[in-house]
């Protein structure tokens with residue numbers, strides 16, 4: 001287990017040491033874990049292939065560091081307080097001993113179904129205990145999990161299952177979200193019509209709704225575990241074996257499968273959890289993220305459990321039965337550490353302070369924010385109304401590809417500045433570069449955020465397509481990992497993330513590529529061409545604005561809009577629905593045919609009088625039309 005840094009002075013020394021001798025620094029951290037065999041060499045790397053390996057030759061199983069370790073030391077400590085969507089339904093408290101047993105049993109089920117080390121297993125489930133158990137059971141037997149957020153459509157699921165050539169899918173009959181009950185298994189059935197590699201589907205019971213079960217493929221979770229032989233002997237894995245794939249969107253093409261490997265991911269998630277949150281014995285941690293996103297992987301499943309923490313896992317949504325739900329959960333479990341997203345804060349703010357005043361929130365010690373830049377208004381509201389000006393807010397910057405938090409205050413240690421992610425964690429070496437790739441030295445500079453040295457949980461590859469990993473992250477600037485974010489370093493050396501500089505839109509902390517949404521829009525039969533941009537949105541951070549050219553048709557604009565939305569819901573999921581769709585007769589293009597997104601962004605922002613130079617446009621008239629029709 002990682003011992004956290006205790007003071008700012010110690011942070012400064014640790015940071016210096018981690019730069020002076022990274023291998024020594026990470027050797028010391030990695031030595032805090034259970035390995036089946038110690039590593040021979042700490043690090044080999046280059047950012048040109050790219051090829052990064054940590055703890056080379058080390059053998060381990062990450063679940064031994066979670067389950068065997070804490071089930072032996074603190075068997076009766078609660079690992080997960082599971083809170084139902086329905087506040088009147090009793091939750092479940094799962095101790096480390098019980099978690100160990102349940103994971104070993106379910107790992108036995110996976111083995112019995114013929115799933116082996118290295119096989120890919122897709123998991124599409126609501127936030128029920130079986131989801132955490134499923135993830136850990138895969139890791140126990142060395143299968144590579146690919147969790148797909150349970151809001152994606154059948155078509156998006158099929159794409160991911162096929163890309164990973166998954167042999168099994170773990171799911172549930174249905175799910176509860178607020179007042180809704182959602183047919184999960186039916187969606188999987190639809191998806192799997194397009195997937196040939198899946199031989200086994202395991203179905204956990206949640207809603208009790210009737211579902212179709214396909215003979216020889218589908219099995220009920222309950223029945224399967226009844227006959228399983230538990231896997232008490234965890235599979236021996238190599239440090240650089242993949243632990244999981246998680247799909248995320250980029251500027252171009254379909255979402256790509258980010259691959260993380262076991263040793264480095266384990267060391268870095270535990271390390272960053274311990275240091276950023278300063279979790280202490282007796283504390284209760286609550287991360288509101290879904291396990292379907294990287295935050296749920298690193299700071300719900302792996303980081304906290306590696307450190308033997310007690311945490312809350314919540315099935316439902318922040319506004320059910322009312323907008324005080326998070327606060328009521330905090331009081332109910334005496335939560336000390338609360339980690340959420342700016343979009344949730346902004347949304348809950350809008351329900352008024354009386355929703356908060358009913359609750360004491362006096363157990364809270366540390367607040368955290370993740371997923372997008374937190375604006376000052378939200379920061380101050382969080383600080384005053386939730387933290388009662390008594391809790392540090394850790395604004396944690398990181399990405400699916402980084403595996404763990406790279407730039408963040410350490411709670412109660414790093415002096416805070418609202419809306420600044422502040423300083424890099426030990427071992428993290430950020431650089432800012434200008435458009436030409438020149439490194440900007442010194443303070444008071446702004447540029448594109450890159451990393452010049454690997455940290456243990458850096459992305460290793462994009463599944464099945466290493467070239468894409470190289471092109472996306474390691475080719476823009478030679479020998480640097482490029483994050484895609486713009487960033488400012490102030491006079492004190494503090495970092496402030498300015499947002500994406502590429503064609504990625506961050507809606508409520510969820511990432512979409514403009515190209516991905518455009519291709520879903522273009523599937524609607526009347527659409528000729530479309531262009532999607534992000535624009536500032538009060539609650540979501542960014543909203544999606546789509547400009548669409550349609551063929552001549554009898555359909556009116558409302559009908560076209562509805563069909564376009566249907567196409568997006570079908571191909572990606574409701575989370576990718578544009579906020580605004582403007583039907584246009586043309587798009588502003590340069591003579592070489594490139595869409596001038598700068599102009600479209602300005603119009604979407606409502607900044608109609610500062611469109612800049614439009615003289616190079618093929619058809620400047622179109623800009624006038626777009627301005628007139630702006631929504």
Ligand code: WT7
Nearest residue numbers: 370371372373395396397398399400497500511
């Ligand atoms: C992008 C990564 C990291 C887990 C959730 C999102 C933005 C993330 C912050 C922050 C400003 C942030 C960046 C980044 N982002 N955290 N604290 N301040 N921006 O993971 O889906 O991979 O998205 O989210 O733009 O590149 P993701």
